[in-house]
Amino acid sequence: MSNVFNIARVEWRRIFLSPLAWAVLAIVQFIVGFVFINLLLQYANDAAQGSDLGVSDVVAGSLYGFSTILLLLIMPLMTMRLFAEERKTGAITLLFSAPVSLTEIVLGKFLGVLGFIVVVMVLMALMPLSLAWSTNMDWGRVAAGLLGLFLLMTSFGAVGLFVSSCTREPTIAAVGSFGLLLVIWLANILAYNDSVPFHQVFSYLSLIDHFESLRRGVFATADVAYYLLFSALFLWLTVLRLDVERN
Amino acid sequence: MGNQEMGASPDEVLIEARGLIRRYGPTVAVNNLDLTLRKGEIVGLLGPNGAGKSTTMKMLTGNLAPSAGEVKIKGVSLREQPKLAKSHIGYLPEQPPVYPELTVDEYLRFCASLHRMAGKDIAAALASAKRDCGLGDVGSRLVGNLSKGYQQRVGIAQAIIHRPPVVILDEPTVGLDPIQIREIRSLIAELGKTHTVILSSHILPEIQAVCDRVMIIARGLVVYNEPVANTHNQSSVVCGFRRPPEAVQLAGIDGVDGASVLGDGRFLVSTRKNADPREAIAAAAAERNWGLIELHAQQRTLEEIFVELTSGDLRAAA
Numbered sequence A: 001m002s003n004v005f006n007i008a009r010v011e012w013r014r015i016f017l018s019p020l021a022w023a024v025l026a027i028v029q030f031i032v033g034f035v036f037i038n039l040l041l042q043y044a045n046d047a048a049q050g051s052d053l054g055v056s057d058v059v060a061g062s063l064y065g066f067s068t069i070l071l072l073l074i075m076p077l078m079t080m081r082l083f084a085e086e087r088k089t090g091a092i093t094l095l096f097s098a099p100v101s102l103t104e105i106v107l108g109k110f111l112g113v114l115g116f117i118v119v120v121m122v123l124m125a126l127m128p129l130s131l132a133w134s135t136n137m138d139w140g141r142v143a144a145g146l147l148g149l150f151l152l153m154t155s156f157g158a159v160g161l162f163v164s165s166c167t168r169e170p171t172i173a174a175v176g177s178f179g180l181l182l183v184i185w186l187a188n189i190l191a192y193n194d195s196v197p198f199h200q201v202f203s204y205l206s207l208i209d210h211f212e213s214l215r216r217g218v219f220a221t222a223d224v225a226y227y228l229l230f231s232a233l234f235l236w237l238t239v240l241r242l243d244v245e246r247n
Numbered sequence B: 001m002g003n004q005e006m007g008a009s010p011d012e013v014l015i016e017a018r019g020l021i022r023r024y025g026p027t028v029a030v031n032n033l034d035l036t037l038r039k040g041e042i043v044g045l046l047g048p049n050g051a052g053k054s055t056t057m058k059m060l061t062g063n064l065a066p067s068a069g070e071v072k073i074k075g076v077s078l079r080e081q082p083k084l085a086k087s088h089i090g091y092l093p094e095q096p097p098v099y100p101e102l103t104v105d106e107y108l109r110f111c112a113s114l115h116r117m118a119g120k121d122i123a124a125a126l127a128s129a130k131r132d133c134g135l136g137d138v139g140s141r142l143v144g145n146l147s148k149g150y151q152q153r154v155g156i157a158q159a160i161i162h163r164p165p166v167v168i169l170d171e172p173t174v175g176l177d178p179i180q181i182r183e184i185r186s187l188i189a190e191l192g193k194t195h196t197v198i199l200s201s202h203i204l205p206e207i208q209a210v211c212d213r214v215m216i217i218a219r220g221l222v223v224y225n226e227p228v229a230n231t232h233n234q235s236s237v238v239c240g241f242r243r244p245p246e247a248v249q250l251a252g253i254d255g256v257d258g259a260s261v262l263g264d265g266r267f268l269v270s271t272r273k274n275a276d277p278r279e280a281i282a283a284a285a286a287e288r289n290w291g292l293i294e295l296h297a298q299q300r301t302l303e304e305i306f307v308e309l310t311s312g313d314l315r316a317a318a
Helices: A003-016 A019-048 A056-081 A081-089 A092-097 A102-129 A139-164 A170-183 A187-190 A199-205 A209-215 A221-246 B004-005 B052-062 B082-086 B103-116 B119-131 B148-160 B177-193 B204-210 B247-251 B278-288 B302-317
Strands: B012-023 B027-038 B042-046 B066-075 B090-091 B166-170 B195-202 B213-216 B221-227 B234-242 B256-263 B266-271 B292-298
Touching: A003 A019, A003 A102, A003 B103, A003 B234, A019 A056, A019 A102, A056 A102, A056 A139, A056 A170, A081 A102, A081 A139, A092 B090, A092 B103, A092 B247, A102 A139, A102 A221, A102 B292, A139 A170, A139 A187, A139 A209, A139 A221, A170 A187, A170 B004, A187 A199, A199 B221, A209 A221, A221 B148, B027 B052, B027 B195, B027 B221, B042 B052, B042 B177, B042 B204, B052 B066, B052 B195, B066 B082, B082 B302, B090 B148, B103 B119, B103 B148, B119 B148, B148 B166, B148 B177, B177 B204, B195 B302, B204 B302, B213 B302, B221 B302, B234 B278, B247 B256, B247 B266, B278 B292
Parallel strands: B042 B195, B042 B213, B090 B166, B166 B195
Antiparallel strands: B012 B027, B012 B066, B213 B221, B234 B266, B234 B292, B256 B266
16 A cells, blocks of 8 residues: 555656646646626626525536536646656666556556646535635535536546547657547437437436536435546556556 | 575576567467576567567567577466566566556555555555655656656666566657666666666667667577677677588587577678687588688677578568
8 A cells, every 4th residue: 555655656746846746737727717707797697686596506507517527627738647647758677677567557647637637626615615704605505516527537637547548659649639528428428319229328428427417516425426436437447458558 | 396496596597487478360470589587687688570579579568478598587477377477577668557646655655556565565665666766756646747767767666666676668768868778777777787678779889888688589590699808809609501501510619608690591600719610610511511601700789690590581581
């Protein structure tokens, strides 16, 4: 277990030593902040006309709903280097020849990415927090939205890690994981097509449908379990992929 | 098994590879390679490009699974207990496996922690690895900003920081300047006193200067495996036959120490001390109808041995 944390610590540090992480965080904060202010102005305007939407609906609902698209764009960039770049530079040999199992390597790298995700979560949480002194927030609702974002990003991270383990070109890893995520995301299109057999299944498999209820503040174990199983599946695939590489 | 009894002896076998085969699709990169290394030996792995040196080293370090055969490090099977076996190895691959965005100290500390060194031991290990590799004054610099030679040293430091009994270095002096090459050579010689070292190189004088034993690999086969001392003024006999016998039959002849196959019915026969088995070989060939077509003695340098063994091989491949 100590190896997992050692690898995670160094991975996290390497992510934040690269300018990429800071650039991504800055751009995410700028765009999300822009949307946040826009939503607030709109809300203030609507409130004057007697809308029954609460401010938490606006923040947790609309803002976090919009953020998912942004995160879909940035997560492949953050995960592309994990294995692809190390394979390209040969640095991966360090981990492969050390007395560390493949599972420990994969979990370590994944935990490092989770560290980055936690930083993004802090940024996301700061915006509703900034309203706390001026209005009453529905914190349960905000927390459910944040949890949804966290689980969604965890799944993005696991997919990115897997695709990164399949190639030696970071850019291909980024494009590949973006494509794969988008396909799983859009699986719910099929759910609305009645001519497809078992079309409800696709709605269940889609990445984004499980986020919807969390976004609306409904905490269902099934949704959480979906994201955890989804991440675990791709981590397992990554271990398998690395094992194939040695053979 | 047998290894436990040998644990205390100075002849302890640290690396034992049996029947290693590695295929890449239809290509056979390493074909039935056997290798035994004892404690305190420095073995040089020579071979032309693409002979299978790096593949062999990758298999010995667990980076590549052999298609067949087994590797044991200190008697521990690399396949059955990879973590335990790998903890006895330090490996420098062709490209030093460094993280350019970390400082030298950070990077080496990480390497030490990967080998489960305790926190209080790491500082001492770091200091001694840096001293050994001449990295004393670059500890706080970023690895990525160092020159190729210094990155190579960082790579070597990484391989020895946990003081493994076996150190495997793939072309350790590539990209170094002549002074650094000398320093690395003396470092390797120093390592050889307490560790078992395998290094690969293209540079023959380097092998001759540093190693106790030379292994030449060509087309995935070990074609030569002798102590370096034997290559100095060693006399041996090359013979060729129309109907080649088994190498064992040749080895049975008076005055013959051993015979290795060169291909095309040719053999390299090493002789016993002060013996000249040429006459006996000719007689045996006539008697058993081997069709002797070539027979000559030679005094050879390592370079000649290398060229002969590997270029003959290329001819056969062509």
